[in-house]
Amino acid sequence: MSDTKILLDESEIPTHWYNVVADMPIRPAPPLGPDGRPLGPEALAAIFPMALIEQEMSTERWISIPEPVREIYRLWRPSPLCRARRLEQTLGTPARIYYKYEGISPAGSHKPNTAVAQAYYNKQAGITRLATETGAGQWGSALALAGQMFGIEVRVYMVKVSFHQKPYRRSMMQTWGAEVLASPTDITESGRKALAQDPESPGSLGLAISEAVEEAASREDTNYSLGSVLNHVLLHQTVIGLEAKKQFEKVGDYPDIIYAPCGGGSNFGGAAFPFFADKAAGKEVRLVAVEPASCPTLTRGHFAYDYGDTAGLTPLMHMYTLGHDFMPPSIHAGGLRYHGDSVLVSQLYHDGLVDAVAVPQIATFEAGVTFSRCEGIIPAPESNHAIRACIDDALKCKETGEPKTLFFNLSGHGHFDMAAYDKYFSGELEDYDYPEQAIKAALHNLPKLASAG
Amino acid sequence: MSDTKILLDESEIPTHWYNVVADMPIRPAPPLGPDGRPLGPEALAAIFPMALIEQEMSTERWISIPEPVREIYRLWRPSPLCRARRLEQTLGTPARIYYKYEGISPAGSHKPNTAVAQAYYNKQAGITRLATETGAGQWGSALALAGQMFGIEVRVYMVKVSFHQKPYRRSMMQTWGAEVLASPTDITESGRKALAQDPESPGSLGLAISEAVEEAASREDTNYSLGSVLNHVLLHQTVIGLEAKKQFEKVGDYPDIIYAPCGGGSNFGGAAFPFFADKAAGKEVRLVAVEPASCPTLTRGHFAYDYGDTAGLTPLMHMYTLGHDFMPPSIHAGGLRYHGDSVLVSQLYHDGLVDAVAVPQIATFEAGVTFSRCEGIIPAPESNHAIRACIDDALKCKETGEPKTLFFNLSGHGHFDMAAYDKYFSGELEDYDYPEQAIKAALHNLPKLASAG
Numbered sequence: 090m091s092d093t094k095i096l097l098d099e100s101e102i103p104t105h106w107y108n109v110v111a112d113m114p115i116r117p118a119p120p121l122g123p124d125g126r127p128l129g130p131e132a133l134a135a136i137f138p139m140a141l142i143e144q145e146m147s148t149e150r151w152i153s154i155p156e157p158v159r160e161i162y163r164l165w166r167p168s169p170l171c172r173a174r175r176l177e178q179t180l181g182t183p184a185r186i187y188y189k190y191e192g193i194s195p196a197g198s199h200k201p202n203t204a205v206a207q208a209y210y211n212k213q214a215g216i217t218r219l220a221t222e223t224g225a226g227q228w229g230s231a232l233a234l235a236g237q238m239f240g241i242e243v244r245v246y247m248v249k250v251s252f253h254q255k256p257y258r259r260s261m262m263q264t265w266g267a268e269v270l271a272s273p274t275d276i277t278e279s280g281r282k283a284l285a286q287d288p289e290s291p292g293s294l295g296l297a298i299s300e301a302v303e304e305a306a307s308r309e310d311t312n313y314s315l316g317s318v319l320n321h322v323l324l325h326q327t328v329i330g331l332e333a334k335k336q337f338e339k340v341g342d343y344p345d346i347i348y349a350p351c352g353g354g355s356n357f358g359g360a361a362f363p364f365f366a367d368k369a370a371g372k373e374v375r376l377v378a379v380e381p382a383s384c385p386t387l388t389r390g391h392f393a394y395d396y397g398d399t400a401g402l403t404p405l406m407h408m409y410t411l412g413h414d415f416m417p418p419s420i421h422a423g424g425l426r427y428h429g430d431s432v433l434v435s436q437l438y439h440d441g442l443v444d445a446v447a448v449p450q451i452a453t454f455e456a457g458v459t460f461s462r463c464e465g466i467i468p469a470p471e472s473n474h475a476i477r478a479c480i481d482d483a484l485k486c487k488e489t490g491e492p493k494t495l496f497f498n499l500s501g502h503g504h505f506d507m508a509a510y511d512k513y514f515s516g517e518l519e520d521y522d523y524p525e526q527a528i529k530a531a532l533h534n535l536p537k538l539a540s541a542g
Numbered sequence: 543m544s545d546t547k548i549l550l551d552e553s554e555i556p557t558h559w560y561n562v563v564a565d566m567p568i569r570p571a572p573p574l575g576p577d578g579r580p581l582g583p584e585a586l587a588a589i590f591p592m593a594l595i596e597q598e599m600s601t602e603r604w605i606s607i608p609e610p611v612r613e614i615y616r617l618w619r620p621s622p623l624c625r626a627r628r629l630e631q632t633l634g635t636p637a638r639i640y641y642k643y644e645g646i647s648p649a650g651s652h653k654p655n656t657a658v659a660q661a662y663y664n665k666q667a668g669i670t671r672l673a674t675e676t677g678a679g680q681w682g683s684a685l686a687l688a689g690q691m692f693g694i695e696v697r698v699y700m701v702k703v704s705f706h707q708k709p710y711r712r713s714m715m716q717t718w719g720a721e722v723l724a725s726p727t728d729i730t731e732s733g734r735k736a737l738a739q740d741p742e743s744p745g746s747l748g749l750a751i752s753e754a755v756e757e758a759a760s761r762e763d764t765n766y767s768l769g770s771v772l773n774h775v776l777l778h779q780t781v782i783g784l785e786a787k788k789q790f791e792k793v794g795d796y797p798d799i800i801y802a803p804c805g806g807g808s809n810f811g812g813a814a815f816p817f818f819a820d821k822a823a824g825k826e827v828r829l830v831a832v833e834p835a836s837c838p839t840l841t842r843g844h845f846a847y848d849y850g851d852t853a854g855l856t857p858l859m860h861m862y863t864l865g866h867d868f869m870p871p872s873i874h875a876g877g878l879r880y881h882g883d884s885v886l887v888s889q890l891y892h893d894g895l896v897d898a899v900a901v902p903q904i905a906t907f908e909a910g911v912t913f914s915r916c917e918g919i920i921p922a923p924e925s926n927h928a929i930r931a932c933i934d935d936a937l938k939c940k941e942t943g944e945p946k947t948l949f950f951n952l953s954g955h956g957h958f959d960m961a962a963y964d965k966y967f968s969g970e971l972e973d974y975d976y977p978e979q980a981i982k983a984a985l986h987n988l989p990k991l992a993s994a995g
Contacts, residue, residue, distance in 0.1 A: 092552045092616070093616040093617060094552065096549055096551075098545065098549075099545045099546060100545075163546040164546060164917060164918045193646060194918075195917075195920065196918075197957070234918055237915050238628075238918075256960070256961075256964065257957075257960035257961070260960035260961075260963050260967070261920060261960060263963075263967055264911055264915075264963055265915060266915060458717055461648070461717050461718065462690050462717075462718060462719060464617060464648075465617045465618065465647075465687060465691075467648065467714060467717050504650070504710075504955075504957040504958065505957065507709070507710035507713035507717075508709075508710070508713075510716075510717055511709065514713070514716055514717075
């Protein structure tokens with residue numbers, strides 16, 4: 090029997106990231122300032138190092154990965170591509186199912202792929218501190234790890250309700266030396282304003298972003314770091330798909346359909362974009378972004394300019410959005426809660442070059458449990474979205490008899506998400522079908538400025 | 543630069559386990575029944591399948607690993623051998639430090655190496671259910687995983703205080719389909735007796751063992767499964783050391799000193815025994831069992847026949863022991879709490895063929911944090927014991943200038959142990975030097991029958 094895991098040597102870690110912009114038939118629209126005019130690089134220089142701003146705006150196809158970044162990648166990369174034979178057998182499908190396992194990173198997800206690059210470029214630019222926000226803690230822990238690797242201090246504004254409910258992600262960040270504050274804090278103006286309105290405020294991701302951005306903008310030694318959405322973040326994540334392509338080559342196979350969870354888009358972009366390069370060259374491959382039915386940005390949102398945060402402090406981005414003050418219903422347990430989506434993913438979806446499906450949450454946990462009972466690994470709730478969509482197609486293959494090759498990104502493990510599994514097992518999870526009225530209402534909150542949707 | 547991780551192909555997963563008994567100059571003393579006479583295989587047949595009983599008593603050097611067991615091993619094995627270069631640099635040591643990372647198993651530790659084998663042999667013997675005990679849940683989750691892989695039901699008696707304090711290991715077991723009960727229960731006589739004495743009993747590992755053994759002994763379809771101590775358990779764990787030897791060969795290196803945590807002994811035996819084969823053939827290599835100062839079985843216990851459990855239901859085993867009613871002080875946060883030790887490890891230690899050191903707990907967490915800040919991975923508290931001893935010797939090498947090769951078993955990750963890290967960071971952890979008087983008092987509790995110490 091051929092191997093279960095398709096491994097690469099460390100020498101096969103990609104030497105370049107792939108920039109999908111080079112192959113997009115319609116280039117992404119630029120970010121706009123509050124005056125409605127395209128932003129120049131200088132507008133971002135207060136919170137990002139120039140190297141990352143250049144990547145954000147680059148149209149070059151290949152961007153070299155600095156050796157010190159590859160050096161840190163070597164602590165866990167290349168990640169394995171695995172053939173899910175036991176899952177195939179259990180489903181009784183003729184499909185071949187593969188998954189890329191990013192949960193082997195010390196932080197337990199794909200997030201360090203960009204955190205390490207961001208910490209490196211900031212270090213190179215003389216920055217000694219990074220400020221960021223985190224919800225459940227997956228991104229915060231990735232940046233804490235990366236900061237530690239390059240000797241950069243990291244301060245994480247963690248949404249207060251998560252700070253108290255998910256203490257172990259916080260402990261993880263502290264183990265890697267990061268300072269973790271419950272947001273809202275009283276050390277930023279945004280925080281103080283929120284606390285004045287509600288001293289018991291549980292915080293929100295949008296508010297935590299505002300605090301981190303405010304700190305970065307106001308301190309010379311400090312920059313801001315974001316874990317998804319932005320072009321350079323998706324760029325860094327392409328190591329996932331680039332490795333996967335080499336691994337498929339090794340076994341003489343190639344995916345017919347690729348699935349990845351899609352919140353801000355870095356998970357999906359990282360896994361799928363390198364295959365888009367082939368698609369742009371004529372190869373037939375379907376790229377499926379899988380999102381929660383309770384936060385259906387691509388499948389039910391509007392393609393328009395909108396803010397990246399709740400308070401409207403960020404540039405306007407041309408993306409699918411549910412409105413920048415969208416909050417997923419409280420019954421939504423997992424991540425993928427962002428109101429918008431990567432500009433790159435949005436443009437490609439708008440142009441019909443990538444697909445999207447929304448899946449209800451109970452079905453995602455059911456898929457995750459099925460997977461873990463076959464393959465062992467307990468997936469992160471985000472990853473369960475991709476597994477659900479993949480299993481659905483594998484079952485279709487069973488009906489049609491088609492031996493398709495299916496590939497999903499198992500972006501992380503669920504070791505810090507077992508409370509969500511508990512809810513699933515105890516029947517406390519609910520599905521939520523977002524009412525059309527609420528989706529429409531979000532339109533009214535879009536900035537007046539422009540809408541290309 | 544050479545690779546950080548030394549990988550093997552799945553074809554290089556060992557085909558045989560190594561049985562150290564074949565190379566021991568003094569063979570281990572046999573287990574005794576309540577009448578003081580050596581136990582025959584039939585005495586164990588009520589709770590173990592014959593294949594495991596044969597392995598328990600075997601003197602063959604090599605025992606073939608069944609193909610279906612290797613098939614499951616392939617879900618995560620071979621595990622990587624990693625060179626801890628960033629740790630070496632941080633310590634400024636000329637020593638070369640390697641670690642074997644067993645935390646990549648789905649259960650997050652080395653425990654599935656034997657759980658999978660035990661589930662397989664029980665399945666072969668027509669057994670459909672396994673009963674076991676677990677404290678913090680590491681062993682219970684390994685057996686839950688293994689049971690699921692072979693379609694065997696698993697019931698885990700989980701010490702009640704852990705059941706409530708560590709709900710996420712419980713969730714993990716449920717994800718893999720196991721039934722988890724808070725011990726003491728009212729479904730066994732041992733449990734009912736304990737509850738009659740104290741309805742609020744928090745439970746203990748010894749009591750949970752009694753419940754699991756009682757269930758296994760009373761049901762035809764059910765056997766018992768143990769996660770450490772026994773010869774066959776250590777045998778199965780030798781895949782760790784066997785792989786490591788191949789990996790050292792690949793880079794042309796060989797360890798001068800090997801460190802592994804030591805509680806019941808399967809962690810240490812698994813990593814060290816395959817190297818003992820070389821030592822027995824004249825090679826110079828030091829094998830160091832690292833135990834907690836607050837449960838100093840090898841370094842301060844007695845070499846004598848004692849029971850394996852608190853209640854005295856198990857056979858008598860000839861081992862180092864602190865007395866079968868020993869309880870580590872409540873300030874002890876990690877695992878490695880067993881009062882006794884593997885008969886094999888005990889005999890080798892008694893004969894001066896393996897070494898042991900006891901380390902205080904605060905220092906183990908300090909070592910674990912240092913490690914994770916260099917190498918990323920957050921180790922299990924048990925693994926921190928080995929890291930502490932290794933770092934201590936690496937610092938000695940710095941003084942002497944000796945470029946020794948040091949190797950430790952990173953037996954698991956700490957994702958489910960972050961509460962212990964929290965205690966370390968908040969200064970709540972204490973060290974405990976076990977008073978000589980208490981150690982002496984334990985002598986009086988040893989069974990009268992025999993003492994070879």
